[in-house]
Amino acid sequence: MKKLFFLPILFISTFTFAQMGEQFPDMEGNSLTDELISIPDATKGKYTLVGVAFSKKAEDDLKSWFQPIYEAYVMEADPNALIPEMKPDVNVVFIPMFTGLKRGASKAATKKMQEGIDEKLHPNVMVYSGSMSDYDDILGLEDKELPYFFVLDKAGKIIYATDGKASNKKLNDIDELVNEF
Secondary structure, three states: OHHHHHHHHHHHHHHHHHOOOOEOOOEEEEEOOOOEEEEOHHHOOOEEEEEEEOOHHHHHHHHHHHHHHHHHHHOOOOOOOOOOOOOOOEEEEEEEEEOHHHHHHHHHHHHHHHHHOOHHHHHHEEEEEOOOHHHHHHHOOOOOOOOEEEEEOOOOEEEEEEEOOOOHHHHHHHHHHHHHO
């Protein structure tokens, strides 16, 4: 029983720490507003939250991050509020990845995302269509059924990594990181 408990802990540790301190690999794609985005070049100088998904299931789980991240970091604070809200100045990019045979479906999927995702998030969704090999090892992308979420420092290095649906703990961890710096 102890061995069974140890293996998941080892896997989680390997994923979480495999990318820490690594430069986020160069990735280029178009936003849902058809703007070219290049990560990490376009995001340097600010902390950046990056969500990545490869499959329909992973994309559905990635959507669990949209609203809380939008409210915490993208949505403009109410200028008429009694106590003005101070939000950290961070970049936010959600990346559905189309690799292998799925690359051919990227245009149709982009249209579907433009219709199904709130327009306020369109500048923050970057569609990637290309090879997966450059990202598997550096980002530790083991399970294609899970979304992965990274926090990059101002130089584009990975300072936090997690996977799966958004949770209060994960969101609090991210909030502490971006507010700490």
